[in-house]
Amino acid sequence: MELTSEEVQHIAMLARIGLTPEEVETLRSQLSGILAHVNQLNELDTEAIPPTAQVVALSNVFAADEVRPSFPPEEMLANAPDREGNSFKVKAVLGYET
Amino acid sequence: MRPNSLTDCTVAELRTLLDNRELSAKDLTRAYLDRISDVEGVLHSYLTVTEEIALTQAEEADSRMAQGEKGPLLGVPMALKDLLSTKGIETTCGSRMLAGYRPPYDATAYRKLRDAGAVLLGKLNMDEFAMGSSTENSAFGVTANPWDSSTVPGGSSGGSAAAVAAGETAFTLGSDTGGSVRQPASLCGVVGMKPTYGRVSRFGLIAFASSLDQIGPFTRTVEDCANVLSVISGHDPLDSTSAPVPVPDFSEVLSADLRGVRVGVPAEYFVEGVEPGVESAVRAAIERLRELGAEIVDVSLPSTGYALSTYYIIAPAEVSSNLSRYDGVRYGYRTTEGNDLIDTYLRTRDQGFGPEVKRRVMLGTYALSAGYYDAYYVKAQKVRTLIKQEFDRAFEKCDVIVTPTSPSVAFPLGSRTQDPLSMYLADLFTIPANMAGIPGISVPCGFSDGLPVGLQLLGRAFDEAGVLRVAHAYERSCDWHTRRPEPTAASGA
Numbered sequence: 015m016e017l018t019s020e021e022v023q024h025i026a027m028l029a030r031i032g033l034t035p036e037e038v039e040t041l042r043s044q045l046s047g048i049l050a051h052v053n054q055l056n057e058l059d060t061e062a063i064p065p066t067a068q069v070v071a072l073s074n075v076f077a078a079d080e081v082r083p084s085f086p087p088e089e090m091l092a093n094a095p096d097r098e099g100n101s102f103k104v105k106a107v108l109g110y111e112t
Numbered sequence: 113m114r115p116n117s118l119t120d121c122t123v124a125e126l127r128t129l130l131d132n133r134e135l136s137a138k139d140l141t142r143a144y145l146d147r148i149s150d151v152e153g154v155l156h157s158y159l160t161v162t163e164e165i166a167l168t169q170a171e172e173a174d175s176r177m178a179q180g181e182k183g184p185l186l187g188v189p190m191a192l193k194d195l196l197s198t199k200g201i202e203t204t205c206g207s208r209m210l211a212g213y214r215p216p217y218d219a220t221a222y223r224k225l226r227d228a229g230a231v232l233l234g235k236l237n238m239d240e241f242a243m244g245s246s247t248e249n250s251a252f253g254v255t256a257n258p259w260d261s262s263t264v265p266g267g268s269s270g271g272s273a274a275a276v277a278a279g280e281t282a283f284t285l286g287s288d289t290g291g292s293v294r295q296p297a298s299l300c301g302v303v304g305m306k307p308t309y310g311r312v313s314r315f316g317l318i319a320f321a322s323s324l325d326q327i328g329p330f331t332r333t334v335e336d337c338a339n340v341l342s343v344i345s346g347h348d349p350l351d352s353t354s355a356p357v358p359v360p361d362f363s364e365v366l367s368a369d370l371r372g373v374r375v376g377v378p379a380e381y382f383v384e385g386v387e388p389g390v391e392s393a394v395r396a397a398i399e400r401l402r403e404l405g406a407e408i409v410d411v412s413l414p415s416t417g418y419a420l421s422t423y424y425i426i427a428p429a430e431v432s433s434n435l436s437r438y439d440g441v442r443y444g445y446r447t448t449e450g451n452d453l454i455d456t457y458l459r460t461r462d463q464g465f466g467p468e469v470k471r472r473v474m475l476g477t478y479a480l481s482a483g484y485y486d487a488y489y490v491k492a493q494k495v496r497t498l499i500k501q502e503f504d505r506a507f508e509k510c511d512v513i514v515t516p517t518s519p520s521v522a523f524p525l526g527s528r529t530q531d532p533l534s535m536y537l538a539d540l541f542t543i544p545a546n547m548a549g550i551p552g553i554s555v556p557c558g559f560s561d562g563l564p565v566g567l568q569l570l571g572r573a574f575d576e577a578g579v580l581r582v583a584h585a586y587e588r589s590c591d592w593h594t595r596r597p598e599p600t601a602a603s604g605a
Contacts, residue, residue: 029461030436045474047533048532049475051533052421054418054421055422055491058495058498064497066494067323068323069309070309085217089216090216090442093214093216094442095441095444096446106452
C-alpha cells in the first residue's frame with residue numbers, strides 16, 4: 015500500500031514532528047515499503063488468538079501510600095532549556111488556534 | 113591478533129590479581145584509561161570518558177579491599193551504554209535531543225554495580241535512542257568494529273560490544289529491545305546476554321519500547337556474564353515490571369557437563385539469507401554440544417518469519433508514546449526558532465531527532481492512529497501471542513534452543529543505511545526472544561572471513577541458569593573467546 019504525502023503530513027502533525035518537503039517524500043516512500051512488508055501478518059489467521067501486551071505475570075502492582083522525600087526544585091530545573099523562578103518557561107499555551 | 117595484556121584479562125583473572133594484591137584497582141583503572149586513549153581514535157566506542165570519577169571510585173574500591181571486603185566486581189572497571197542514567201554525568205542516548213542532559217538520579221543497575229564496587233570508566237556510543245543495528249544512527253559519530261574498522265560493530269549497543277572486544281573495559285552494560293545486546297556481541301566476538309523480561313530493574317534506563325526493553329551485560333566469558341548478572345538482577349520497587357522472583361548465584365550453576373540437557377534446533381533459523389560461514393560455524397557448535405553430552409532435538413517455531421513484522425509494529429507504537437516526552441520543556445533540546453507553542457514542538461522534534469527515530473515515531477503513530485489500530489497494533493499483539501505459545505511448546509521438548517545470533521557477520525559501514533528494511537533484517541533471529549520475554553545469550557563460535565560469528569542460546573523465562581550452563585560448557589570446549597582483535601585504521605580510510 016502506498017501512503018500519500020497528505021497522510022504523511024497528517025501523521026507528522028499527530029507526532030509533532032515538523033518535516034521538510036524532502037523528508038515527507040523520503041518517509042512516504044520508506045514507510046510505504048515497511049507497511050507493505052508488515053502486511054504479511056495478514057497471512058495469519060488470528061481470529062481466536064488473544065492479544066499479548068506484555069509478558070510478565072504481574073498485574074496491578076501497588077506501592078505503599080506513604081510520603082517520601084522528593085527532588086528539590088533546583089535539581090528538577092537543572093536541565094530545563096528555559097525557566098523563570100521555580101517554573102519551566104514555555105510559549106503561551108492559551109489564546110491561539112492549533 | 114596481539115599478545116594478551118592486562119586489559120585483555122577476564123573479570124575472573126582480574127579478581128585473582130586484585131585479591132592477591134598484585135594489582136590495585138587504581139593501577140588497573142589507569143591501564144584501561146591508557147588503552148582507551150590508544151584505540152579511541154580508531155574505534156570511538158566511548159561518548160564520555162569519566163577519568164576523574166573512575167580514579168576516585170578506584171581509590172574507594174582499593175580502601176574497601178584493604179578493609180577486607182570481597183566481591184566479584186570490587187575494583188573492576190566497567191562502562192555503560194549511554195542510555196543508563198548516571199547522576200550528574202552526561203547521558204545522551206546517542207541523540208542530539210539529550211546532548212548535555214545530566215540525570216538527577218542513578219539507574220538501579222548502575223547503583224547496584226557501584227554498591228558492588230565496580231568502577232565507571234565512561235558512557236558508550238549507541239544508535240540514537242537504541243534504534244538501529246549498526247550504531248551508525250548515533251548523533252555523535254559511528255563506532256568501528258575492532259576486528260575490522262571498515263565494518264560496523266552491530267547495534268544498538270555497538271559501543272558496549274566494541275569496548276569489551278578491544279580491551280577498553282572489563283565489562284559493560286547494554287540494553288536489548290530486539291537484539292541490541294546479542295547482535296553486537298555476535299559481530300564483535302564477545303559474550304552478550306539479554307536476561308528474562310523483568311529480571312533486571314529498568315529504573316533509570318531511558319525507555320525505548322517498554323514491553324520489550326531489558327538491560328544486559330557484555331563480557332569476555334560466560335563466567336563473567338554470570339557474575340555481572342548476579343549483581344544487577346533482582347526485584348526493584350522503583351520498576352513495577354521487575355519480577356519479585358529469587359535470584360540465584362548464576363556463577364554456581366556453571367558446569368562443563370551437558371549430559372541430560374536437551375538442546376532444540378529450530379529449522380526456521382537455518383534458512384536462505386543466513387551466510388554460509390555463519391551456518392557452518394553454528395552447525396559445528398551444535399555438534400560440539402552433542403559431543404559434550406547434550407541431546408540434540410528438532411523443534412519448530414513456525415511464526416519466526418513473522419516476528420520482524422510484529423516487532424516493527426509493536427516497538428514503534430511504544431516508541432511513539434515513550435518519545436512524546438521530548439517536547440523541549442523540562443529537559444533536552446529546544447529550538448530557538450519557534451513562533452508559538454506548536455511550532456516550537458514541531459521544530460524541536462524535527463531538529464532534535466535523527467532520521468531513524470523520526471521513521472519509527474511516524475510508523476508507530478500511524479499504527480496507533482484512528483482506523484489502523486486494530487489492523488496493525490492489535491494484529492501484531494495477537495501474532496506476539498502465537499510466537500510466545502510456540503516457544504512454550506518448544507520448551508516442552510528441550511531445555512535450551514540454539515540458533516545463529518545474526519544471519520551475517522559484521523557488514524561494511526554505510527552498506528545498509530539507505531535501506532531501512534535491510535538494516536532491520538539484522539535482528540531477524542534476536543527479535544523473537546524479546547517478543548516472548550525469554551532470556552538469550554550470544555557466545556563466540558567461530559569466524560567467517562576473519563569476522564566473529566555468534567551462537568545464540570535461548571531458554572525458558574527466568575532460566576538464565578540453564579542458558580548460562582550450556583553456554584559455559586560450550587565455551588570451555590573451545591578457544592574462540594580467547595581471541596583478541598588489534599584495532600587499526602581501515603586501509604584507504
